[in-house]
Amino acid sequence: MTGARRFFLGLDIGGTKLAAGVAGDDGRLLSREVIPARREDGPETMIERLVAMGRRVVDASGVAPSDIAATGVSCGGPLDIRTGIVREPTNLPGWIDVPLVARLTTDFADFLGGGPVYLENDANAAAMAEHRYGAGRGVRNLVYLTISTGIGGGVILDDRIVEGESGNAAEIGHMSLCHDGWACPCGSRGCLEAFASGTNIAQRAHDRIAAGEASSLTAFETEAITSREVAEAARAGDPLACAVWDETVTVLGAGVGSIINLFNPRLVILGGGVTAVGDQLIVPVRRIALERAFPSMAAEVDVVIAQLGADIGIVGAVAAAQARLEYSR
Ligand SMILES: [Zn+2]
Numbered sequence: 527m528t529g530a531r532r533f534f535l536g537l538d539i540g541g542t543k544l545a546a547g548v549a550g551d552d553g554r555l556l557s558r559e560v561i562p563a564r565r566e567d568g569p570e571t572m573i574e575r576l577v578a579m580g581r582r583v584v585d586a587s588g589v590a591p592s593d594i595a596a597t598g599v600s601c602g603g604p605l606d607i608r609t610g611i612v613r614e615p616t617n618l619p620g621w622i623d624v625p626l627v628a629r630l631t632t633d634f635a636d637f638l639g640g641g642p643v644y645l646e647n648d649a650n651a652a653a654m655a656e657h658r659y660g661a662g663r664g665v666r667n668l669v670y671l672t673i674s675t676g677i678g679g680g681v682i683l684d685d686r687i688v689e690g691e692s693g694n695a696a697e698i699g700h701m702s703l704c705h706d707g708w709a710c711p712c713g714s715r716g717c718l719e720a721f722a723s724g725t726n727i728a729q730r731a732h733d734r735i736a737a738g739e740a741s742s743l744t745a746f747e748t749e750a751i752t753s754r755e756v757a758e759a760a761r762a763g764d765p766l767a768c769a770v771w772d773e774t775v776t777v778l779g780a781g782v783g784s785i786i787n788l789f790n791p792r793l794v795i796l797g798g799g800v801t802a803v804g805d806q807l808i809v810p811v812r813r814i815a816l817e818r819a820f821p822s823m824a825a826e827v828d829v830v831i832a833q834l835g836a837d838i839g840i841v842g843a844v845a846a847a848q849a850r851l852e853y854s855r
Contacts, residue, residue, distance in 0.1 A: 531595035531641065535584060536843030537576055537630075538648070539601040541565060541617030544572065546579045547840040548587035548594070551848060553659030557587035558840055568620045569612075577633045584637075597634065597643045598847030599626060600651040600839050607693030610645045616711065644850040647694055650687050651842030652834075653680025656795050658845045660833035667791045670832070671698055671782070672798035676711075677719040681789055687849065699723070703781060718781045722774050724800045727753035730770050741766035757803045775807060779814025786819035786827050797832030804831060 533556075538545040540563060547558035559579050563572065584591055602615035610627020612618070630643045646654070653662075653670035662668045662682065670680045677699030681688040688695045699719035700712050707716025708726075720726060728751055735744055735751075742764045743751050759767030782794055794815070801807055812829040819827070834841055 531593050533587070533589045533593050533595060534844045534847040535580055535594050535597040535638070536840040536845075536847065537580055537597065537599045538839030538843050539563070539572070539576065539599065539618070540648075540839060541602070541615075544576050544579065545837070545840045546576065546583045547837065547844065548583050548589055549841065549844045553655060553834075553841050553844055555837060555840065555844075556589065557583045558837060559583050559586075565618055565620070569618075569624045573624075573626070573629060573633075577630065580634065581637055591637055592639050594638050594641055596641050596847040596851045597630065597638065598651065598843035598845070598850070599630065599643065599645050600648045600843040600846065601626070601645060603647045603649075603694045603697070605645055605647060605693065607645050607647070607689065610643070612645070642851065642854075644847055645693075646843065646846035646850075647678075647680075648839065648842065649678025650680040650689075650693065650696065651846040652678075652797060652832075652838050653682055653696075653795075653842075654687055654849050655834055655838060655842040655845035656797065656832055657682045657685075658848065659841065661795045661830050662793055665792045667789065668793040668795060669696075669698070669785050669789055669791045670795045670797065671785070672832075672838075673723065673778070673796060673800040674798035675725050676723050677798075679785075681791075683789065686853070698781070698785060701781060701784065703777065703784075718777065722777045722781070724753040724798075727756050727770060727774050727800065730773065731756045731767065734766050734770065739766050743767060753800050754802070757806055761806060771806075772810075775810040776814060778807075779811045780818055782811055782815035782829060783818030786815060786823050790823050791827055794827060794829045795832050796829065797834070797838065801831050 545560040547555040602617045604613040612624040656662045672678045679696045679698030681696045700717045702716045704716030710717035710720035760771035816824040
């Protein structure tokens with residue numbers, strides 16, 4: 527042993543893309559690659575592609591394979607971080623009880639010299655990344671929320687991710703805010719995700735247009751109206767878009783207020799594609815959340831936008847590898 531290994535391989539398995547990169551302990555990527563997931567090919571072929579890409583990004587990074595301390599894998603849940611098994615993620619059809627960590631450990635054994643492989647829920651991995659390298663640096667207690675196609679979350683308490691029994695804790699998007707509310711893809715009702723995800727922001731605009739409300743959004747094909755078009759139309763003062771946006775920030779504000787009451791965090795970090803609009807989202811969500819939380823806890827918290835950008839999947843996997851290695855010591 528010539529010294530501690532200092533680099534990490536991050537692998538990100540998403541429904542639309544597979545990504546990989548290598549970083550040091552500051553989370554800065556030395557190499558990265560993104561390819562289409564082509565999930566219709568199934569887990570076997572996708573894992574083969576992921577392993578090949580992992581080797582390529584290590585080669586491209588200039589880091590010796592023997593200097594890779596650990597590999598992190600960020601993947602949608604449900605999964606089991608104790609056994610390294612991917613259970614049945616909603617975004618990966620056909621991935622049923624896949625022993626991913628065992629498989630990657632074997633496939634990388636001769637290349638990386640037996641460093642550990644850690645599986646992490648994608649939102650928890652992103653929370654670990656914002657905590658280590660992003661908006662949450664130096665903060666002991668924080669909650670991360672990603673608002674994109676769906677809504678995911680991760681909770682860091684006392685500088686450590688909250689795992690739950692199998693690593694699936696903090697499914698904040700599936701807090702049921704309304705017991706008899708709108709149906710959610712998870713099977714429950716009234717979930718935060720079922721109302722305020724990017725998908726649902728667009729859906730509520732579609733529903734109002736279909737019901738005959740006037741809007742500048744009718745200039746678009748229905749499929750072309752996403753949360754971004756709704757946000758833009760709201761900024762321009764379109765009444766329908768303003769109504770949808772006001773509902774969105776109110777529900778998100780109520781959800782974030784509940785999160786503050788639950789965890790007493792120093793920081794709530796909002797990431798994901800819907801937050802790209804910046805102040806249009808964060809300003810009203812912060813105001814409503816702080817109005818609704820206990821005043822003593824509201825006085826101690828801020829609500830901010832995430833700092834790490836589109837590579838959050840890879841950087842999250844790197845953060846998970848680094849964190850898990852530290853936890854295991
Ligand atoms: Zn749900």
